[in-house]
Amino acid sequence: xxxxxxxxVGAGLxxxxxxxxxxxxxxxxxxxxxxxxxxxxxxxxxGMVRRHYSNAVTVSLAKRGCELLMSDRESAYVPTGYLLxxxxxxRAACEGNVALGQSLGVDTxxxxxxxxxAVEPLIDAAGVGCGxxxxxxxxxxxSRYTLxxxxxxxxxxxxxxxxxxxxxxxxxxxxxxxxxxWSKQLLPELPVELHRIEIAVLRxxxxxxxxxxxxxxxxxxxxxxxxxxxxxxxxxxxxAQRDDCDGEPDPDYRDAVRSSLASRYPSIAGAPYxxxxxxxxxxxxxxxxxxxxxxxxxxxxxxxxxHGLKLAPAIAESAAAMIAGRxxxxxLRPLRFERFAEGDLLRLAYGPGARA
Ligand SMILES: Cc1cc2nc3c(=O)[nH]c(=O)nc-3n(C[C@H](O)[C@H](O)[C@H](O)COP(=O)(O)OP(=O)(O)OC[C@H]3O[C@@H](n4cnc5c(N)ncnc54)[C@H](O)[C@@H]3O)c2cc1C
Numbered sequence: 001x002x003x004x005x006x007x008x009v010g011a012g013l014x015x016x017x018x019x020x021x022x023x024x025x026x027x028x029x030x031x032x033x034x035x036x037x038x039x040x041x042x043x044x045x046x047g048m049v050r051r052h053y054s055n056a057v058t059v060s061l062a063k064r065g066c067e068l069l070m071s072d073r074e075s076a077y078v079p080t081g082y083l084l085x086x087x088x089x090x091r092a093a094c095e096g097n098v099a100l101g102q103s104l105g106v107d108t109x110x111x112x113x114x115x116x117x118a119v120e121p122l123i124d125a126a127g128v129g130c131g132x133x134x135x136x137x138x139x140x141x142x143s144r145y146t147l148x149x150x151x152x153x154x155x156x157x158x159x160x161x162x163x164x165x166x167x168x169x170x171x172x173x174x175x176x177x178x179x180x181x182w183s184k185q186l187l188p189e190l191p192v193e194l195h196r197i198e199i200a201v202l203r204x205x206x207x208x209x210x211x212x213x214x215x216x217x218x219x220x221x222x223x224x225x226x227x228x229x230x231x232x233x234x235x236x237x238x239x240a241q242r243d244d245c246d247g248e249p250d251p252d253y254r255d256a257v258r259s260s261l262a263s264r265y266p267s268i269a270g271a272p273y274x275x276x277x278x279x280x281x282x283x284x285x286x287x288x289x290x291x292x293x294x295x296x297x298x299x300x301x302x303x304x305x306x307h308g309l310k311l312a313p314a315i316a317e318s319a320a321a322m323i324a325g326r327x328x329x330x331x332l333r334p335l336r337f338e339r340f341a342e343g344d345l346l347r348l349a350y351g352p353g354a355r356a
Contacts, residue, residue: 009166010179013042016149021320023156030159032166037150038143044279045142049310050082054349057334061314068313074148075140081209082137088129093349181242183302196237198278200257205271218260232260249276281306286345287356291335306354
C-alpha cells in the first residue's frame with residue numbers, strides 16, 4: 001500500500017474504468033477485486049446503450065459515455081438503433097425527453113405509431129402513443145469492454161490485487177468504492193436497494209433493433225443466430241445482499257416473458273426459450289446513480305439503477321478528475337450523495353423505474 005494515492009474496491013466495469021482514468025490523472029492506484037472483473041453484474045448486462053433520460057446530467061453522461069464506447073473497438077458496439085415506445089398518456093413526457101436530448105446534441109427524434117415498423121418490423125403498435133428513436137443507439141459488450149479496461153489498468157502500472165475481499169483502508173489514503181451491488185456492505189449509509197432483474201434467451205426470434213416498450217414493460221434485443229434476449233420489468237424480488245442472488249433463471253419467468261411479448265410481438269411470443277440468467281440492479285430512491293464523496297476520503301460510485309453500462313466511461317472520466325482535484329468535464333454535483341438528505345432528488349419523466 002505504501003505510495004498508493006488511491007485504492008479502488010471492485011474491478012468490474014466501474015472499478016476497472018476508474019482505475020484507468022485515475023492512472024491517466026497521474027495517480028498511483030491500487031485495484032482490489034475479490035473474484036474477477038466480470039464476476040459481478042457487468043458479466044450479466046443486457047448491453048443496451050441509449051441517451052434518452054429525464055435529466056441534463058444523465059443525458060450528458062450517456063452522450064459522452066456512448067461517444068467513448070462507440071469509438072472504442074473493444075466495446076464491440078453495434079448500431080442496431082434504439083427505440084423507446086410509450087403509451088398515449090406518456091407522450092408529453094417522451095416529447096420532453098426527446099427535446100432535452102436534442103438540446104444537448106443527441107441524434108434523436110419522435111416517431112408516430114405508423115413509423116415504428118420501419119425500425120422494428122416485428123412490432124405491433126397497438127396501444128403505443130409514440131416512440132423516441134436514436135438511430136445510433138444499440139449494443140455493446142460490457143464484459144469485453146471491462147476486460148479491455150482491466151488489461152489497460154495493468155499496462156498503466158495499476159497495482160492489481162485479486163482474490164481477497166477488500167475493506168476500507170484506515171491509513172488515511174483515498175478509497176473509491178466501486179463494488180457494484182456489494183458497495184452497500186462497505187458503506188451501509190448508501191440509499192440503495194437490490195432489485196432482481198432477469199434476462200430470457202429466445203431462439204427463432206429475429207428482432208432487429210433494441211426496443212424498450214414502456215406500455216408492456218418488455219425490452220428486446222437481437223443476438224447472433226436470429227434469437228433475442230428479453231427482459232420483462234415488473235417483478236418485485238429484492239435482496240438483502242447481492243450474494244443472495246445466485247444468478248440462475250426463475251422457471252416461472254418464461255411465462256411472464258411470453259405474456260408480455262404476446263401483445264407487442266405476437267409473432268415471437270411462442271419462440272423457444274433456451275435459458276437465461278439473473279442479476280441485480282442497485283437502485284436509489286430516484287433511480288439515478290450516487291457519485292461523489294460519502295465520508296472523508298471515501299468516494300462512491302454506486303446505485304447505478306440499471307443505467308451503468310452506457311454511463312461508465314463518462315462517470316469514470318469525470319469522477320477521476322474530481323478525485324484528482326481537477327474540474328470534471330461533466331458536473332457530477334446533481335448525483336452527489338447528500339441530495340437524498342437534502343430532498344433534492346432527480347426528476348423521473350416516467351415515474352420510478354429503469355427508464356429514469
Ligand atoms: C441483468 C442486467 C442487465 C443490465 N443491462 C444494462 C444495459 O442494457 N445497459 C446499461 O447501461 N446498464 C445495464 N445494466 C447495468 C450495468 O451492467 C451495471 O451497472 C454495471 O455493469 C455494474 O458495474 P459495477 O462495476 O458497478 O459492478 P460489478 O460488475 O458487479 O462489479 C463489482 C465488483 O466488485 C467486486 N467486489 C465486491 N465486493 C468486493 C470487496 N469487498 N473487495 C473486492 N472486490 C469486491 C465484485 O466481485 C465485482 O467484480 C444491467 C445490469 C444487470 C444486472
